[in-house]
Amino acid sequence: MISLKILRYTSIREVVTQQHSIKLSFSPFHLYIQRRWLKPVDSAQTRLENRTRDHRLDKLIVHHRKLKIILEIEKFMSCKKRGPFVSVQLMSRWKNVVGLNIGVGAFIRKYPHVFELFSHPARRNLCCRMTDKMRALLDEEGNIIRACEANAVMRIKKLLLMSKNRVLHVHALRLIRRELGLPEDFRDSILAKYISDFKLVDLETVELTDADESLAVANVEQWREKEYREKWLSEFETKFAFPIDFPTGFKIERGFREKLKNWQRLPYVKPYEKHDVRKGHTRGGVERFEKRAVAVIHELLSLTVEKMVEVERLAHFRKDLGMEVNIRELLLNHPGIFYISTKGGIQSVFLREAYSKGCLIESNPIYNVRRKLLDLVLLEQRYTRELQTQDETLDEESDDCEEEWMKGTRDGDWVLPILEHEADSFPE
Template structure:
């Protein structure tokens, strides 16, 4: 069999260097061996060391994701514009955007393929600073300046005939299962719902008072999560927007203080915050094309070793039901580096 048909790959010895980088508490060999629908482990025909490549199934889903992201480019542009509109000076650091590019549905090369392309919307002041092109005559700015929670309030006014006093600054409340309601909680929550604050897209002086300031922070985080394709983001990456969006407080404390709005997952070595109202039974209530294709990736991951007998075999190698791999070779070879594949999955599941 021709070695060239193997396609891009990397040795498990080289992959072992990524263990701490990706936050694994098991060996790389043990990890990839658990997911035969995503990874294929084989012996290099010349070097005779164990190597890994992604399966054809996963490769097809990755290509599909890239195509969907290109097709939904306009939506991603709107998300970036809304973030800029929400920032204090209509300026964002490109580094911060790069950290949540997947959450925003942006391609890997978004600075060149998206930001530079839409020069009427964005201006790269330098390589790492993005500025919104100010156009006061643009009617679209008004529609972009409406937060998701304000759309929800409009529905509440129309369908439930609730008073403006009760709803003007309210948020959807979804109490966690088993949440213990202590005496006085409902009254405190009702009063918090009524607290006025400067809304995310309003360009006014910051409201005075700790409670009003904190509520604005809640609103900004709520809106940022609403802009993501999966209504979630890692807490650590969210913190990179603190200065630009004016949320210079302890982000984690704010999230934990409002568990009826935010759900913080601590699975693994990272903390991820989800917008609680956007999910039902572990799935988005209002899915989008990017989310749907990423669910396909997640489904391949969740299969683990199930149905692995159906996977095709090539030569004398099989990736069926491998639980651990012993790396016997410590030699690298130059050709591996050009063939590295990194699994672009950022899905979180509890």
């Protein structure tokens, strides 16, 4: 041990260096270095990385990412005043805007069933537009969304019934507009149209004026009633239970089944019940509050067209729907009900009970037409012989039109004889 006299004349840094310079033997009697083993960190990020993957749902998200980029490009094309086409040179500037990691030209050539390249008749530059098949499917989707306007009104009503004061922010609805099957101008075509049901308090707030209590029934209640009748389970087992479907390869630890069974029986305030819902300080109060948040997210996903939504956009409903919890951590705590996919650089949550082998079990008209769009995108460069024959016929028609245009008279033909006469009058 170093004496106090030495400490008067040496600094603490020198003492530390002297101690480290001493060679220690590695025998158990001479080793005085204390090793502390850090416990593994159990956080939402580590659980997200170590979760059991559902490869079919991950693959579906990758396909949806491709379709999303194509729809963004189509949106920019439709904004052009000269027509629904744009030059490839101008499209190269949209690479970072639409989220492409490859060149725009390579992306366009990868999907010949979606994009059509042609030469501009006047400027002779390379331009791009949507194919007739893609355009027809987009028009069909718009027509179906307008035809299902009553269902869209019902979905907004149910969301407002779940909210605290029957009030929601229009900005939050706009973020999940496509997921809810709403038209792009839903604020004017739905909220301002149905005055007897909705009231626009200000530019970004909508209030429910006609509370139809017959809609205040959660979608999970149908499953509970079916379980009660078909499987002869007691009301105690099914009244507050949720359908559980773990992914393939999910490891069930010791005591997990008992915890899940107790959680299924735990009572909670249901989404459409109007009570003073607060997060209790006891363990049972916290579990009931979190289970209500699970029920709210379950009902919100049930109202969407494809039973999926981005996790980040769910956060905009936290205060309005009374689920002020860490949403991502809550979803990871219930892998049998929800599945989070991180493919495509975005975290998306699925309702597991609604999918089987990567497809929606109970389809709807909007989902069917969007599936057709996705199938057309996934064709990529397959079955392109039909496109080649169509291009050849179009080229022949354009050549015939150009020959007729050259044979006919044009507005500026009267200038040609004057120019020829002046050219002859000049001496050589």
